[in-house]
Amino acid sequence: MLWQVLSASGVLHPDxxxxxxxxxxxxxxxxxxxxxxxxxxxxxxxxxxxLVLGGVAGVALALASGLSRLGEDxxxxxxxMLRSIPWVGVIPLFIIWLGIGxxxxxALIALGVAFHLYLNVYAGIRGVDAQLVEAGxxxxxxxWGLIRHVVLPGALPGAMTGLRYSLATAWLxxxxxxxxxxxxxxxxxxxxAREFFRTDVIVVCLIVYALLGLLADFLVRTLERLLLxxxxxxxxx
Amino acid sequence: MATDVHGPVSPKTxxxxxxxxxxxxxxxxxxxxxxxxxxxxxxxxxxxxxALLGRSGCGKSTLLRVLAxxxxxxxxxxxxxxxxxxxxxAPRLMxxxxxWRNVLLGLPGRPEREVAERALGEVGxxxxxxxxxxxxxxxxxxxxxxxxxxxxxPDLLLLDEPFGALDALTRIKAQRLVAxxxxxxxxxxLLVTHxxxxxxxxxxxVLVMDEGVIAYETxxxxxxxxxxxxxxxxxxRARLLDRLGVEGPADDSLADGPAGGGLADAA
Numbered sequence: 001m002l003w004q005v006l007s008a009s010g011v012l013h014p015d016x017x018x019x020x021x022x023x024x025x026x027x028x029x030x031x032x033x034x035x036x037x038x039x040x041x042x043x044x045x046x047x048x049x050x051l052v053l054g055g056v057a058g059v060a061l062a063l064a065s066g067l068s069r070l071g072e073d074x075x076x077x078x079x080x081m082l083r084s085i086p087w088v089g090v091i092p093l094f095i096i097w098l099g100i101g102x103x104x105x106x107a108l109i110a111l112g113v114a115f116h117l118y119l120n121v122y123a124g125i126r127g128v129d130a131q132l133v134e135a136g137x138x139x140x141x142x143x144w145g146l147i148r149h150v151v152l153p154g155a156l157p158g159a160m161t162g163l164r165y166s167l168a169t170a171w172l173x174x175x176x177x178x179x180x181x182x183x184x185x186x187x188x189x190x191x192x193a194r195e196f197f198r199t200d201v202i203v204v205c206l207i208v209y210a211l212l213g214l215l216a217d218f219l220v221r222t223l224e225r226l227l228l229x230x231x232x233x234x235x236x237x
Numbered sequence: 238m239a240t241d242v243h244g245p246v247s248p249k250t251x252x253x254x255x256x257x258x259x260x261x262x263x264x265x266x267x268x269x270x271x272x273x274x275x276x277x278x279x280x281x282x283x284x285x286x287x288a289l290l291g292r293s294g295c296g297k298s299t300l301l302r303v304l305a306x307x308x309x310x311x312x313x314x315x316x317x318x319x320x321x322x323x324x325x326x327a328p329r330l331m332x333x334x335x336x337w338r339n340v341l342l343g344l345p346g347r348p349e350r351e352v353a354e355r356a357l358g359e360v361g362x363x364x365x366x367x368x369x370x371x372x373x374x375x376x377x378x379x380x381x382x383x384x385x386x387x388x389x390x391p392d393l394l395l396l397d398e399p400f401g402a403l404d405a406l407t408r409i410k411a412q413r414l415v416a417x418x419x420x421x422x423x424x425x426x427l428l429v430t431h432x433x434x435x436x437x438x439x440x441x442x443v444l445v446m447d448e449g450v451i452a453y454e455t456x457x458x459x460x461x462x463x464x465x466x467x468x469x470x471x472x473x474r475a476r477l478l479d480r481l482g483v484e485g486p487a488d489d490s491l492a493d494g495p496a497g498g499g500l501a502d503a504a
Contacts, residue, residue: 135329138305138322139343139385149342153333230333232371 018200026200027207035189040208042185043178046102047170047212050109054166057110058117059159066125066155067147079118087111088176095180105177112169117162124158125151157231160224167216171209257316258283258393258425259304264313265449266299273299275449276313283392286419286426288436290481291446297429300446301397304427318392318425326398328382330370337366340385356388357381359421360414376407380414387418394419396428400435412438416462433477437470438463445480453480 006012007019014022030036061079064071090111094104128151136150178187186205193201259281266274273296281287291297302308303315305323330339337353344352350366357366360380370378379399386394396415400408416439419426430436436443437457445453455476459469 131325131327131329132331134307135323135325136331136343138307139389140345141343145343149334150331153331156333230369230371232332 014199015197016199018198018203022200023203026198027204030189030201030204036204036208039184039186039189040212043174043187044212046105046177046185047109047174050106050173051113051166051170053106054110054113054170055117055163058114058162058166059121061114062118062121062125066122067151076122079115083115083119087115087173091176091180100181104180105174105182108177109170109173112173113166116166116169117159120158120162120165121155124155124162127158128154157228160220160228163223164217164220167220168213171213171216175209257281258285258318259427260314260316261304262314264300264303264311264315266296266303266308266311272449274303274311277450279444279451281393281425281427283425284423286428286439286441288428288430288440288443289446290430290433290436290443290477292481293431295446296449297446298397301395301427301429304393305395320389320391321393321395322386322389322391323395323397324379324382324386324399326401328370328373328378330373330378330381330385332370334370335366336362336368336370336373336381339370339381340388342385344388352388353384356384359387359418360384374407375403376411379403379411383415383418387422390422391424394422394424394426396426396430398430399428400432401430408435415439433474433481434465437473437477438465443477445477 003012003017004020007014007017007022012019018026027036061075065075065079066072087108091104091108094107098104098107132150132154133146136146141149174185175187178185179191182188182191186208190202190205193199193205257280259279261277261279264274264277264279265272277300279300289297289300299308301323303311304317305321306317307323330336331342334342337350337357340353340356341348341350354363354366357363360383362377362380362384365373365377365381370381373381379402383399399415400411403411412435415426415428419439426439428436428439437459440457442454442456444451447453455473457473459467459473464470
């Protein structure tokens with residue numbers, strides 16, 4: 001309300017921040033002419049591809065280092081070392097390596113995702129109750145049986161936490177990636193809007209980012225509810 | 238179930254099955270140079286119910302872990318039946334598997350759900366077949382753990398203070414259940430406990446472990462079902478408590494009921 005009043009009275013100039021009414025009209029316009037849906041599709045696609053690639057890499061590395069001591073020596077030390085590098089900082093390097101097309105954007109998303117999943121899945125595997133592993137051994141489970149029936153299910157809560165973090169990171173990486181250079185996607189819309197002082201479009205894009213983030217979080221929560229219903233945790237009162 | 242060769246531990250062959258379920262000779266297990274088990278000798282006959290008493294830290298749980306094949310850094314000879322099963326003090330059910338899947342976990346082949354249902358029926362848990370472990374009470378979880386051990390049709394059942402964490406009433410029920418299951422199955426049982434009365438209620442033979450060896454043993458020839466109030470029971474209890482280093486007067490405070498025999502605090 002206050003925002004609308006300030007905008008209408010001219011105190012809040014449209015170049016600083018557009019009025020809610022304008023934003024709503026712009027949003028409707030962007031949706032009806034197909035700009036926003038197609039931009040969203042491109043962005044969501046980038047996130048999905050990055051998520052899958054980074055997810056596979058992160059989980060594979062976590063399994064390698066979580067399940068074997070040799071893997072731990074080889075993988076974990078390296079990953080922990082790389083962890084201190086701010087991942088956004090590698091954008092220039094990715095551009096030099098991969099050009100300015102889709103590849104560096106997806107690589108950036110995949111990198112952020114892989115790190116979060118790796119750390120949480122690895123911690124999840126190493127956090128499995130040794131007593132349960134022992135019980136599994138006494139029940140006659142072999143190495144593979146222990147991994148399948150005891151270690152991996154035990155690491156699942158950690159993996160789900162990792163998935164949530166990595167989704168948040170994926171959106172962040174998307175914003176960074178698309179703001180550097182893009183000729184489509186939500187980031188491109190925003191860049192274009194910046195050129196023309198279209199604060200209304202920028203706000204619409206921000207809202208879309210937020211909504212997509214919320215949607216992703218909702219999906220993970222649903223997944224958690226389905227997969228972790230066995231967990232004896234406090235669920236609030 | 239393959240409790241197989243571990244270190245010098247060898248699985249018992251069929252012909253020796255008639256003579257002993259468990260045979261331990263010269264068993265030594267050291268932690269950091271200190272021998273927790275020191276040249277221990279033990280024989281358990283097939284179908285015999287043996288209780289192993291001892292103070293906290295006397296090595297009785299270590300011995301059970303060795304027999305279960307969970308600890309293989311040992312010297313000496315240990316032979317156990319190929320089919321043996323363990324129930325731990327904590328039920329150690331996999332929280333991510335429903336009760337019946339927990340029961341079948343690790344069984345060879347693809348056992349049917351009915352197999353688990355039968356075992357759960359035997360311990361009176363038919364109604365919790367489909368439950369998540371988190372929804373079980375302490376006693377129910379312990380019974381599920383027993384069903385998981387029994388479904389393996391063991392020749393040797395190893396029980397590591399399985400009633401330790403249960404409340405007094407639940408413990409009495411669980412003890413009766415174990416007595417009945419043992420009578421029905423006829424497998425050898427080694428019960429590790431610190432509860433003298435529990436040992437006297439259930440076992441054919443009670444061993445007292447001290448300083449890494451079996452320091453004392455006595456056959457319990459009381460008729461079953463046993464009566465805690467009988468004078469012979471009381472005499473045996475006094476003798477065992479004495480062996481465990483608990484002074485006479487403390488006996489009174491321990492005589493209230495089956496739950497009162499805990500030595501971990503007294504010793």
